[in-house]
């Protein structure tokens with residue numbers, strides 16, 4: 001593999017483009033990261049310079065190369081029942097949500113859902129805590145910028161070690177064990193998978209097309225890469241799709257510095273729409 005140099009002006013091109021397209025602001029130090037992580041990709045594509053790769057990236061109308069780039073500089077790390085204290089909080093909040101419902105209908109958005117553990121956790125949580133779960137019309141909108149990670153999420157297939165945080169009862173209730181040539185894996189049962197609508201969606205540049213409001217929004221460990229104006233704008237838009245009283249879940253290292261008139265901190269990076 002040829003070691004390709006990333007010139008300062010080339011880095012500037014990436015920096016501007018990535019900021020415009022995904023709201024990620026690359027600091028000067030990220031130059032080494034881009035060079036290290038994308039050198040292989042540039043070689044794979046048979047290109048001889050980062051300038052050539054930049055041209056390739058901006059011409060790709062499918063958005064797949066952009067998603068590849070974002071994956072290379074960020075992370076898709078996720079897990080079932082991540083941020084455990086938020087699920088404890090939700091268990092206490094659930095009766096209030098249920099009592100407020102005239103129709104047995106729940107709508108939740110998992111924004112930046114990665115490989116699906118978050119939306120499937122929401123379903124497993126509801127299945128565990130609602131004795132009449134099957135009578136509810138539950139839909140989870142699960143969106144991500146990466147087509148590759150979404151195609152993994154849609155299959156709902158996981159290795160046994162990824163299910164370690166789940167109780168045996170949950171695994172039996174929500175997954176089927178599949179024996180394949182490549183080994184054993186666990187797949188979320190079809191009737192649960194059907195409740196999740198996976199969609200390709202860029203939180204920074206795609207229009208907010210939602211007709212209805214959500215009972216809650218999860219946007220955890222996604223905004224860490226965004227700069228303050230981008231975060232501010234996105235939180236404002238979350239405010240428009242949440243009714244009063246509804247919770248917004250962020251990652252444990254994320255907090256809201258503005259929007260005090262729209263959101264109140266309830267604890268564990270959980271905010272309530274005022």
Ligand SMILES: C[S@@+](CC[C@H](N)C(=O)[O-])C[C@H]1O[C@@H](n2cnc3c(N)ncnc32)[C@H](O)[C@@H]1O
Nearest residue numbers: 075076077078112114144145202203220221222
């Ligand atoms: C670290 S994962 C978080 C997954 C999950 N929310 C959790 O907390 O476990 C961050 C996800 O955000 C997605 N992402 C990053 N920038 C995005 C953007 N502008 N629009 C939509 N998704 C984005 C990434 O592709 C990645 O899958």
